[in-house]
Amino acid sequence: MSDTMTGAEIVIKALIDQGVEVVFGYPGGAVLPIYDELFKQNSIKHVLVRHEQGATHAAEGYARSTGKPGVVLVTSGPGATNAVTGLQDALMDSIPMICLTGQVPTFMIGNDAFQEADTIGITRPCTKHNWLVKDTDELAETMHEAFFVATHGRPGPVLVDIPKDVQFADGNYTPPRNVKPRAYNPRVKAEASSIQAAVELMEAAKKPLFYTGGGVINSGPQASQLLRDLVDATGFPVTSTLMGLGAYPASGDKWLGMLGMHGSYEANWAMHDCDVMICVGARFDDRITGRLDAFAPNSKKIHIDIDPSSINKNVRADVPIVGDVAHVLEDMIRIFRSRGAKTDQAGVADWWKIIAEWQAKKCFNFKNSDTLIKPQYAVQRLAAAMQNHGDYYVTTEVGQHQMWAAQYIPFNAPNRWMTSGGLGTMGYGVPAAVGVQMAHPDSLVVDVAGEASFLMTMQEMSTAVQYRLPIKIFILNNERLGMVRQWQELLHGERYSSSYSEALPDFVKLAEAFGCVGLRCDKPGDLDGAIDEMIKVDQPVIFDCLVEKHENCFPMIPSGKAHNDMLLGDADEEEISNAIKSDGAVMV
Amino acid sequence: MDLKRGSSSHSAYHLRSNLPEGEERRTLSVLVDNEAGVLARVIGLFSGRGYNIESLTVTETDHTGHLSRITVVTTGTPMVLEQIKAQLDRMIPIHRVRDLTSEGPSVQRELALVKVANTGEHRVESLRLKDAFRAQVVDATLESFVFELTGAPDKIDAFVDLMRPLGLVDVSRTGVAAISRGPEGM
Incomplete structure (x- = not known):
């Protein structure tokens, strides 16, 4: 026809x-x-x-x-x-x-x-x-x-x-029936033998760890459910990349938080010390691995990925499994159960005791202030207000605020967290929020932003106004390119070359000029009320949150360093400057 | 005669074997849809990801099936070579990627047209070497020849090297075409 x-x-x-x-x-x-x-x-x-x-x-x-x-x-x-x-x-x-x-x-x-x-x-x-x-x-x-x-x-x-x-x-x-490229036939179902080999490793593991990524989200909500089932069935701890947040709920008791350069202390130490790593839909990106020759040195690695070129690209997999995450996890759970759902319970219990010590470090603690809004505090209060509100979608720009959002906002469902991970595109968040709000017109959509990123694509506020999309732009305004400034402080002798905006618009007036609502807050005591107002307004909002200007984002694995070399926020200046050597400075 | 003894020992044949430590040379056969831009995609993959191309040939091999065959000779560590194959294999117009070096014996041939301009003793010597290498004369004037030579790349390297002191003017090489031995197809 x-x-x-x-x-x-x-x-x-x-x-x-x-x-x-x-x-x-x-x-x-x-x-x-x-x-x-x-x-x-x-x-x-x-x-x-x-x-x-x-x-x-x-x-x-x-x-x-x-x-x-x-x-x-x-x-x-x-x-x-x-x-x-x-x-x-x-x-x-x-x-x-x-x-x-x-x-x-x-x-x-x-x-x-x-x-x-x-x-x-x-x-x-x-x-x-x-x-x-x-x-x-x-x-x-x-x-x-x-x-x-x-x-x-x-x-x-x-x-x-x-x-x-x-x-x-x-x-x-011609209608869409059976139209596909003749040479493209991606494989979704993995070989049972490789899944069996993975299950055998998992059964004997004493220090296992799930390392999950955006592939779980891309595979669909069923994949996230299967991941939860497998984590529950095994009792193994789980960490995730930036792109995979929400696949396993942050409220789950096996959750160690995000891993990587600004990930949690417990997640990164667990990565370093694990003996069996089950990588599910992640790609061993350099933000995750840190120094490659010191990456999880004593572990057997299982790598599930639909793209064969992701396997053995940066890190050699002991058990490569090519397939779609949902299909593979389904088979894995079936094989695991059919073999009696065995794990080394004593070993894993000891592993959890070690992890509990790392968790006790409370790596996301920060020194709060009564007079200045700390950016971490602002994100914490935003997270609390969003949780009170109900379901929420978060987009981000790129930089310190993005990492704080990943650290402090809990995601309990997939498809709620939109961020530019691989490319690190400043200016992603405002238009991404427009797209999210188009898809979910009645949901709360917040772009956690920095003032510099926001200025890159702020013209899309006009789009939001035109289509009545009540997106909330929550700007952590430090009048700095915060992550650039942090690297200049740590790696370039505090020479702040072009990381300071000497002229910034009045964001409240800017909001009014766009025809949306502008709010400003500069006192910790006013923050909760202002955030509640932002959420309540049924219009696009630009929220100018004036925060501490020189706050650094911790924990941090300095570039070129291993997971167990990570710095905590309470590290003193000498420790920080010693940790970052010139050989690491060449890395981005 | 100004011919260095054993000149092929310092020729490209020697250089070809001399890979950086841990690197290997592979000949890959790649079956692709014969569509506009497909070669640019393959070349772009190699240049964009920093892979080496030592030789590349491509032409349509199945007109009714709209298929072309690319033969690429590349070098790298085993991990990089596996990456190259995986990266090629996931491209949409690529049907199959075969590693002719690691997947059993194969035949590799290259064709070269070699022009020399010479007279007298050099002219006679170049004709003798032509016979020794089983090359053909495809063009001749009173002061030049064009030889056609087929063989493995190192044979052509050696011949070109020998022609250099005999009045070498131009070389045109096709790059390597390769196919697996035995009854199986790609």
Whole structure:
């Protein structure tokens, strides 16, 4: 069965048939036929962003909070190049995204036409795959293929570049049945023998540890449930990467907190000392491993990942398991139970005693103040207020505030935490909040921000106002690029090169100028009331929280150091300066 | 005659064996959809991730099936070589990746066109060497030859090396084409 329609109609029909409800985009010359078709229909909502980068992060927020792919529609040339940051961000964090770009007509490609860019060439390394469609008859199939690639295997961004003449021309529409690339067949079910080998290691483990990541979230809510079941069945402790927060609940009694450069003391020491590590959907990123030759030196490593190229990339796995997390965990639980659900209970109980000593360090404690708002205190109070409110979604920008948010805000369900992990994109949080709020119009959505990151994409407040999205921007304003300043203090002899904003807008007036609500707080005693007001207001809010300007983010594993070299907040200055040597300074 | 004794010993053949410690050389055969940009994807993967390419050949091998075959010779530590294969294998238009070096015996051949301009004794010597290497003359003038030579890369290295003092002008090499021995296909 096929119908003849224009290329622009095919695009819209394919989006509808793929179940798309929201598109984030920005029109321009080379996509006008598609915008014309959007105008004529009512089933897809279009969100007009203020910058194409905003469209990509909004789509990421939408995707991350729903499990569905995010869709972006932008024009040729600058529209496409502005989308590049978001594409790379989605690639690094494995977010399913379909980016549709307009292109100059086929007969003008290569002639340096107005708003022409080699979009395919530019986005080849920052997409999972991309296509230039030169024939309207191939458009429908390419669209369906794009959705397949974005959402199957390890998810990621794809891009379809559509010349304007292809949008105008007539072609055949084919429905999405059985459309997939002929050479792409990602494996979801793992070999039983490798799972059995993993279970055997787990049964004998004396110091086991689950190290979970964003792959658990990407695999779907069932994967998070299965992870909880497996943790309950084994009694093993669990830690998670930044991207995996919420897969295992922070309220769970086996939770050690996040691991990595700014992770918890207990999680990092447990990583270092464990004898069996069960890595579930994480990729041994350098923020996690620290110094590679001192990484968990006495452990056997089980690595579950849907992407074979993640296995043995940085750290050699003793038991590699290629498959989708949910499928693998289901099989693992079945095999574990069928063998009698055996663990070394005495060994694991001793392990928990060691962990309890690390937990007793209370690594997230900080010196509070009666006069100044400490950023950690602000995030703690925000977390308490959000928990009182009920369900909440949090996005972040990138920097100290992001780490404090990860440390102090508990996540008890997956898909509630949206942050730029791999790429570390400042400016992610505001548009991501727009995308999350579009998907969850009645939920509380808070962007924990720094004032510097916020300024990178703040124009999306205008989008939030237009679509009545009551996102809350909670700015920890220290008038500094806090994480840069922290590194300059620790690594560059306190030479604060360009990490201080000498001019900042009045964020309350800025909020008013955008047509939303501005709140400011600079006293610890006023904080709870102000946060409650922010949550209560049914409008977008910019909350300017003036915090201690020179607070550092601890705990910290200095770059180039091992997990058991981590610094706590109460380390004295000499200890800190000795810990960070020049050989570590070369690392980022 | 200004020919160094045993000149092939200091030729590229020697250099090819001399890999940094812990590194190996592999010949990979990669079956891909013959679509626009597929070669750019593969090359971009190698350059973007800092992998080496010693030789690369690509052409369509199945017109009706729209398939091309890429043969790439690369070097790296075993861990990096496994990464290269995994990174190639997950690309959407790539059907199969075979490691011809580690997965059993294979045949490797390269074709070279070698132009020498010479007269007199050098001309005679170059023709003698041509015979010794079983090369063909595909173009001749009174003061030049173009030789066509097929063989493993080190044989071509050796021949080119010998031609250098005999008036070597130009070399054009195809890069390595390779296939596994025995009845099995890719």
